Amino acid sequence: MIKSDEFETKMEDYNKHAILGVKQPLVLECGVSLNNFPVYYQTYGSLSEKKDNAILVCHALSGDQFLAGVNPTTGKVGWWNLVVGPDKVIDTNRYFVICTNILGGCMGTVGPKEVNSETGEIWGSNFPMITIQDMVRAQALLIDHLAIDKLFCVIGGSMGGMQVLEWAATYPERVLTAVPIAAAAQHSAQNIAFHEVGRQAIMADPNWCGGNYYASDIFPDRGLAIARMVAHITYLSEPSLQTKFGRRLQDRESITFGFDADFQVESYLRHQGSTFVDRFDANSYLYITRAMDYFDLSERFDGGLAEAFRGSKTRFCVISFSSDWLYPTSESRMVVHALNSVAASVSFAEIRSDKGHDSFLLDEPEFWRVLRGFLSGSADYFGLDEFS
């Protein structure tokens, strides 16, 4: 058993999951049907009797279901431990928080490194291409499984925010409030370009073996590390890199006239790469980045993005960060404009921060104030019970 301040994640809880697609398969956007597939998830707090206090948190590309307390696989605190917990911004004394490992992920939910229940073999590169909509539909099956009709809130940052938008568009009646953070309604050319570099790095690694490397003990770690390194640069702002590292040297007095990590920023990036491969699957990285590239919510609707939200009663709170150049404020503003144009309920906050895209994971009091206020006001609006 691993303890943190607030949550004990028992090892048996690590395996908390549901087998979905049993009575009928989940038909993916690509046309492939998934039967009897596991979705792994974690919950924090307690579901109210009325089942009206559920918040679904959608994780980002490299996230997982262990958002609070200690992640039993890494031994580190969860990726949103700053935000989710008793008396925190998403207060688990009040709300029942659910987080699922996404479809295509590598923390238990069906994905390329899992066994295909029909063949008994590891999926590998036979895993079908999944989309953001597929991820959301799998989550909806889990919410059904938990016998929850409506979600008080669906919230997430980055790719999590894409899932939020997809939830609001696909299941408007089931989403009372939606909080897409540092996200976009479609992947830009630059977004696709950076992902493509990462994918090429993985696929160029001879250990990738066309995606079927699981039988060996050798994984495409170098390729995956490079993919992580380039992505990580995009998660930070230029000023934050400059403040954090500048041109400071790593454990040395002067440059070595060589290719070692002379600079702290190099050492940091290499560390980001090498630790990532311990917890992430290279094929999952390929599939999930592709799902993000394919995401274009407006494309499915004649008349564009606004039509995705026409008639919606969901209350939206769109949040961006001023120094986020991966999903800049202009992308959030496009979502806000679309919502405004169909008279949806939307508030919008651009948080001033120099921490870049990753701001939503970091200590950002202004962001937290906005989020706390929106949730609290919405809880009043929808008549949630006071704190138990």
Add this chain to the structure above:
Amino acid sequence: MIKSDEFETKMEDYNKHAILGVKQPLVLECGVSLNNFPVYYQTYGSLSEKKDNAILVCHALSGDQFLAGVNPTTGKVGWWNLVVGPDKVIDTNRYFVICTNILGGCMGTVGPKEVNSETGEIWGSNFPMITIQDMVRAQALLIDHLAIDKLFCVIGGSMGGMQVLEWAATYPERVLTAVPIAAAAQHSAQNIAFHEVGRQAIMADPNWCGGNYYASDIFPDRGLAIARMVAHITYLSEPSLQTKFGRRLQDRESITFGFDADFQVESYLRHQGSTFVDRFDANSYLYITRAMDYFDLSERFDGGLAEAFRGSKTRFCVISFSSDWLYPTSESRMVVHALNSVAASVSFAEIRSDKGHDSFLLDEPEFWRVLRGFLSGSADYFGLDEFS
């Protein structure tokens, strides 16, 4: 013989070079001495009798000495053919333009793929680390060899601009005017980070073989292509990528739910990568990016960057582009502030452009007007003869 509109580059001219470091070696910053090394170069226009009309153009990371006319190695026009030529902005009717392949390059000048004249073997990863200052000192030896005392102008974009700053700091008496374009006086943490990703991609390629791959016919092409892809993203602005490619598909009606280049931007990047490896050496890429990372002109001078220019009589024209996020205007402004603080002669222009860092290579009439005006005014100021 290959013809273009303005210049005929005869195949024998391809081999235009000087052997330098003959009487005494060039002692590099790392301490290694280079003897009897070739520097390859091209010239355009004619040197005046007074030898007062020479312009040294410094090329960028992936550039070479073939800046105008047709590049005989690629069959394409040179990288600055838009700017340099008869009646063009840098008018070869008036000016004598020199461009050298830089130290560490791969177009003839000594670098990792060339033979070490002392051992008779290819340098490979035994090539010593070079710096921007080393590049400039080698260029100065060539200028000596051409019996030119003073350069009317030293000009270059990107890493070429770093060389310009280095020239002005190291040989102030030899530089009448200096035009650093889209450059910086030091590499930022983000600059270093992107380069480190590229280097890791090359060094992760099993064909790199520790840098000693020349004996085989197999080169680290995939690694080098990935390095080029990630770098290329940084050369373009987000809006220019969006305008040029957006989410348009490549020769297909709909996405394929796979990892092919569904999007035009992916196809474009892959093309950039695969064509680059035909003309560039992976080790040169490692060495040159490292030289850029090491560049920090202020570090050598007590009191910082301004001291690099104290007492300089050089006339500076610093040029940046509004959408350049690799070497943003703020970096150029730091150079301008340093020059101002020692009362140097400096004019500064931020050119409004949405084309990103590569603007200096592209059709940018405002940039050209500024440059033409500065050169023409400076020619008058320094009493250059009128057009012959």
